[in-house]
Amino acid sequence: MNKLYIGNLNENVTAEDLVKTFEDHKIQYSGQFLMKTGYAFVDCPDDQWAMKAIETFSGKVELHGKRIEVEHSVPKKQRTRKLQIRNIPPHLQWEVSLDVYLHSLSFSVLILSTVNTDSETAVVNVTYGTREQARQAIQKLNGYQFENNALRVSYIPDENSDVDSQRGPDNGRRPGYGPRGNSRQMSPGSGIPSKHQHPDIPLRLLVPTQYVGAIIGKEGATIRNITKQTQSKIDVHRKENAGAAEKPISIHSTQEGCSAACRMILEIMNQDSTYTKTADEVPLKVLAHNNFVGRLIGKEGRNLKKVEQDTDTKITISPLQDLTLYNPERTITVKGSIEACCLAEQEIMKKVREAYDNDVAAMNASEQETVHVYIPAQAVGALIGKKGQHIKQLSRFAGASIKIAPAEAPDSKMRMVIVTGPPEAQFKAQGRIYGKLKEENFFGPKEEVKLETHIKVAAAAAGRVIGKGGKTVNELQNLTAAEVVVPREQTPDEHDQVIVKIIGHFYASQLAQRKIRDILTQVKQQQKGGTAGTGGPQGPHPQGMPELGTPQGLAQEPRRK
Secondary structure, eight states: OOEEEEESOOTTOOHHHHHHHHHHTTOOOOSOEEEETTEEEEEOSOHHHHHHHHHHHTTTOEETTEEOEEEEEOOGGGOOSEEEEEEEOOSTTHHHHHHHHHHHTTOOEEEEEEEEOSSSSEEEEEEESSHHHHHHHHHHHTTOEETTEEOEEEEOOGGGSOTTOBOOTGGGOOTTBOTTSOBSSBOTTTOOBOTTTOTTOOEEEEEEGGGHHHHHOGGGHHHHHHHHHHTOEEEEOTTSSTTOSEEEEEEESOHHHHHHHHHHHHHHHHHHHHHHTOOSOOOEEEEEEHHHHHHHHOGGGHHHHHHHHHHTOEEEEOOGGGOBTTBOEEEEEEESOHHHHHHHHHHHHHHHHHHHHHHHHHHHHOOOEEEEEEEEGGGHHHHHOGGGHHHHHHHHHHTSEEEEOOOSSTTOSEEEEEEEEOHHHHHHHHHHHHHHHHHTTSSOTTOOOOEEEEEEEEGGGHHHHHOGGGHHHHHHHHHHSSEEEOOSSOOOOTTSEEEEEEEEOHHHHHHHHHHHHHHHHHHHHHHHTTOOOSSSTTOOOTTSOOOOOSTTSOOOOOSOO
């Protein structure tokens, strides 16, 4: 049974006070409160009760003059990569804004799933790439003022992550792991697992709901047998997507353990389908983050075709249109014999893990980014503040360099603000700039703040941002709700770079910036591996590049005057 931690209590608060407070808010509890000075613990009857208590009390209810805090109490050895984020502001675009902010922290967000959006504030569960990233995220996110709401973040305990979660031998630790689940073989000083271990990339399967019972077995006997034989930890997410025809399964183990568990699950489904005569064959469906799928497919589909040929399978991948911003996984469907599907799984996950390694290395490099934000010329004074105090405070708050460029002409109506810093600093600095313009009434009370930002990309990579026939840039616009424009007739600067323009409200602009940076990272990785082309399907053509990206596909002049 899990416990809740009740904190920020007045030292005079008694167990009777807590019982009455719970009863006053229609939360019945017949157990006992373990009282300490300034805090208390309480056993949770079930998950639903715990969720209701957290949502009802945390940061909202006063007891003897102090607002109490309620969250999961999680011992260190039970802390995982999974966090729960509460008190998210309730508006239609919260999924976009939260997704952008989480990714701006330069952490690897593998899964972002909605828990509840029916109450006054939303609740989501987040799975990070590593436990260390989850720990850092708690430090950065807890209490963060997100659109005037202070976020509340807590660990989801290992034993409570899913009712169907089963531990393998050695108390759930996988081979080669120390007592806290961290790999013993780490890259020096980086906290990144060494190559070929990949403890933080689960194998994610999508299985028909009708076979979930057979996979779990009577009283969990079948899945316990799988975890024991494969030395893995398996989560069957039965509660996700209520009523859906398919349910995800996460397998945590070594590469060999994941593949062995996959084979056993596939065999169980095929046996059950034969017995019940529900299907002629059950395809293998693997879930993978969209960031990795492009490298799995390869240039002109070569990587995927090779996997098909080598394993004698037919592989299809779900379209981009099926993605959502807060669950960006694509479904890789593999058809063939059980043996062939298992071979294909190994090749697919090999590519995914390679992509993950490259992405983590790139994130840890923490490259400085430079973004040019254009603001109304009359707003420059407000942004700088008296004796430069506001811009200095903003720079310290964001951890970014913020400079106002000289006016291009005496009558210029727009001024360029140069923001330099890593992704999180960009998010904070640009967010405050947007907020300052609204606060100082440079936009009407019902008018959304939309600004133009410029980022520079290598001329050779511009074609990748546009995509064949403008496909990539149009998908960017549809996904982010921002205008993304690569102006034609650009002459590369002294660094052989050209400008990409992004026009939109803050979250649209941020999401577009992050997606473009993702594309550029992929280009760099392909160039290092010697697989890059000359800038995408249409090649680098900075001098006469067609400006694809406006809704009409026509050229658009800069909005500055």
